[in-house]
Amino acid sequence: MTGLLLTDALCERVRAARRVLVLTGSGVSAESGVPTFRDAQTGLWARYRPEALATPEAFARDPGLVWRWYQWRRQLVTRAEPNSAHRALVRWQALRPELVVVTQNVDGLHRRAGTRNLVELHGALDRYKCSRDQQPLDLAALQDSHVPPACPRCGAAVRPDVVWFGEILPQAELAAAHSAVQRCDLMLVVGTSGQVYPAAELPAMALDRGIPVVEVNPAETPLARSATHWLRADAGTALPALVGCLADPGGPPG
Ligand code: OAD
Numbered sequence: 667m668t669g670l671l672l673t674d675a676l677c678e679r680v681r682a683a684r685r686v687l688v689l690t691g692s693g694v695s696a697e698s699g700v701p702t703f704r705d706a707q708t709g710l711w712a713r714y715r716p717e718a719l720a721t722p723e724a725f726a727r728d729p730g731l732v733w734r735w736y737q738w739r740r741q742l743v744t745r746a747e748p749n750s751a752h753r754a755l756v757r758w759q760a761l762r763p764e765l766v767v768v769t770q771n772v773d774g775l776h777r778r779a780g781t782r783n784l785v786e787l788h789g790a791l792d793r794y795k796c797s798r799d800q801q802p803l804d805l806a807a808l809q810d811s812h813v814p815p816a817c818p819r820c821g822a823a824v825r826p827d828v829v830w831f832g833e834i835l836p837q838a839e840l841a842a843a844h845s846a847v848q849r850c851d852l853m854l855v856v857g858t859s860g861q862v863y864p865a866a867e868l869p870a871m872a873l874d875r876g877i878p879v880v881e882v883n884p885a886e887t888p889l890a891r892s893a894t895h896w897l898r899a900d901a902g903t904a905l906p907a908l909v910g911c912l913a914d915p916g917g918p919p920g
Contacts, residue, residue: 768785
């Protein structure tokens with residue numbers, strides 16, 4: 667029982683869709699206890715300044731501070747568990763194997779829930795790379811207690827493999843996101859304020875193609891007016907309800 671009533675039109679769209687694209691932001695992990703970025707009081711950017719912690723300049727200025735902040739965030743997400751929204755997407759994908767999840771989240775919770783066809787646009791807190799040549803590094807294998815550890819090949823500082831402000835997104839992931847927008851027949855946008863580009867332009871690209879876009883967010887965002895449907899609800903309530911459409915006795919159309 668989810669307590670959320672969906673219109674027949676929306677349920678029918680969910681049943682008919684085969685190539686579903688789900689774009690998620692930090693709101694999808696809020697019910698796992700992971701802070702969002704811009705929510706007043708609780709958002710990370712209400713307590714910390716992005717330019718002091720999440721830029722290449724900040725890392726060059728004070729690598730130890732930035733490293734410790736990211737290790738704190740990594741510990742936080744390691745203790746968190748995927749919630750009913752993450753799990754609902756896994757069930758949806760079992761019924762619609764072409765479903766793609768493009769996430770701006772670095773918390774790894776979609777991966778831990780078992781999502782396949784996952785595009786992590788902003789990197790991941792549990793991956794590391796050399797800050798000089800960007801080659802991936804296995805932190806556990808380094809056995810270096812320096813803060814941050816040094817790259818065993820060149821001695822440069824090791825950094826988290828996440829996208830910082832002012833950096834370009836990993837090109838393969840961005841290309842995968844664009845191709846998913848071009849292929850999808852339904853798009854969901856879940857738990858993102860839509861303020862960070864290029865992720866924020868993906869819903870408009872789908873709408874330009876005439877694809878229905880369903881927004882799931884308890885708060886109004888710039889997308890709410892143009893979205894085909896806006897579910898003003900928490901992800902942990904809305905996503906199980908949407909997957910429930912697939913279990914209707916009528917079953918999916920031919
Ligand atoms: P924001 O903090 O900007 O937005 C979070 C959104 O989640 C808001 O619109 C909330 O209303 C919504 N929300 C909160 N609780 C929710 C719930 N239970 N269910 C559904 N929605 C909920 O976070 P993002 O949009 O993810 O980038 O931020 C985008 C990027 O900005 C991040 O990836 C990060 C940040 O700076 C980088 O670090 C590069």
